[in-house]
Amino acid sequence: MQDKDFRAYVQELVEQGYTILPPLLSDDECDEACRELDRLYLLRERGGLELIFNKATVFERLYRIEPLLRIVRHFLGADALLSAMHGSVLQPGEGKGGLHADGVITGHNRPTSMATADAGQRLTSHVLGLNTIWCLSEFTSMNGATQLTPGSHQHAGPDIPADAAERAIIAEAPRGSVIVFNVNTWHGPSENQTTQPRYAVLNPWRRHWTRCEYEMAEVVDAGVLERAGEERLIFGLDAEAPYVERWQWDRKTGAPTPDYAAGLEPRMRDRG
Template sequence: MSALEARGPEELKLPGPTRDAAQAAKDIETSGFCIIPNVLPADRLERVCEALYRAAGEDRARGREQKFRLDYAHDDTNQRVWNVLSRDPVFADLVEDPLALALVKSTIGWPALLGNISANITGPGGGEMVLHADQIFVPEPWPANPQGVNVAWCIDDFTEENGATRIVPGSHRLNRKPTPDEAAKDSVALEAAAGSIIVMESRVWHKTGNNRTQAQRRAGIFAWYTRPIYRQQENWFLSLNPAVRQFASDEMLVLLGYRTEGLGLVNGKSPA
């Protein structure tokens, strides 16, 4: 057992929320994550919240609701809303948010790909997710640097009680995925106010927590970015609303894979 594995969460100093981009990048490197408060001002947060819950309601009304069984048992309280990028232009603004994108670039470099942007709404009584690292698709032994980064947008308050994302502090330094017997390893809830972002590099172990409330839903939007050598989780070429590409910036075209360098060429040239 390594010195890190022998230590509990209480022995690892966790970074507090910061608005300083350089400190946030350092927190990701040293702790595997950072929390940045007040990224979405009240009016923008209200707009995003309305768009997300409207999309979730439309899926339910049309019989297209997708449940996400966090504990792999009979928990049907959690709703996943896929491909929110096609649902409302406000989600494209999240993908390209300057602060979030700067942390993506400082963590995994540029160019990068947007693998997915989806939402998870945990309902009252919702169960935990299995402990995991986001880059489980990368064969071990893992490279020395993270291969992806997850930007979690807190649409509601993330609290211990309503199932906030939980991490195993310092686990990114182990540079491997958790083993089955580590599924119950001690974890810490990442509590953050609505409008904050939680940025996690792809090696840190984490899971959705139990929503122990009687009436609270807790929504998070998760934008997943990878280095450009990995296949995107969402097939944007088939699922994307054409209007998103039509009005996309150069950076968005790169993130979606429509503008490429070296890979994904058409007759030797970037398709866009």
């Protein structure tokens, strides 16, 4: 990504609350990912479409692509965390849901986390999280592409802006591209009016000091961590675990110290 393009994407995110990066996945990679999502879709009632980086190696590439990481870390810091990875298979006739903003479950828009002193105002001065949607299918106005309301990330109140639905646009995007938007941006799926499923992968990212959807360090497989190399920090393994003493955790390696590891279950020992 050239610097001028990077600046343009950043500016659009700042002003509109979203941007669309050009294709970063090949057709072959999209085909492989769609095949895996078809397989996992059959297991969806048992969580088959959750944490899919553990379930097929093709999905591991999605958090190692430099142009996207550059955008993510520009807004969320060098220690930004991957919060989840969900597969999305929108079948014909599905979608057409309402608009929503994220952060109501674990984030800053969670009703019980909004203090009286907040006076009903959510945090909009800084980007606390970004959502990314990998378009494994071409996103069109007919197949359930995501709707976004430009500028709604600056809406201070927790309730939907009065004109959000009227101002919403459909984020049409080519196959292999990635839609990036502020967690405060109001968004939702449109209806899939075609005869084919619409495929995507949803990757939310958060600041290191906020709460993620999953405790990634507890759920990521050891093999995935090993293949991640230096990018293992996106799973939160670069810091001392909050529930151990300093002698028990090696901050540099993001793993238990040898003495402490001796008393841990094998899954934790394998992280060293």
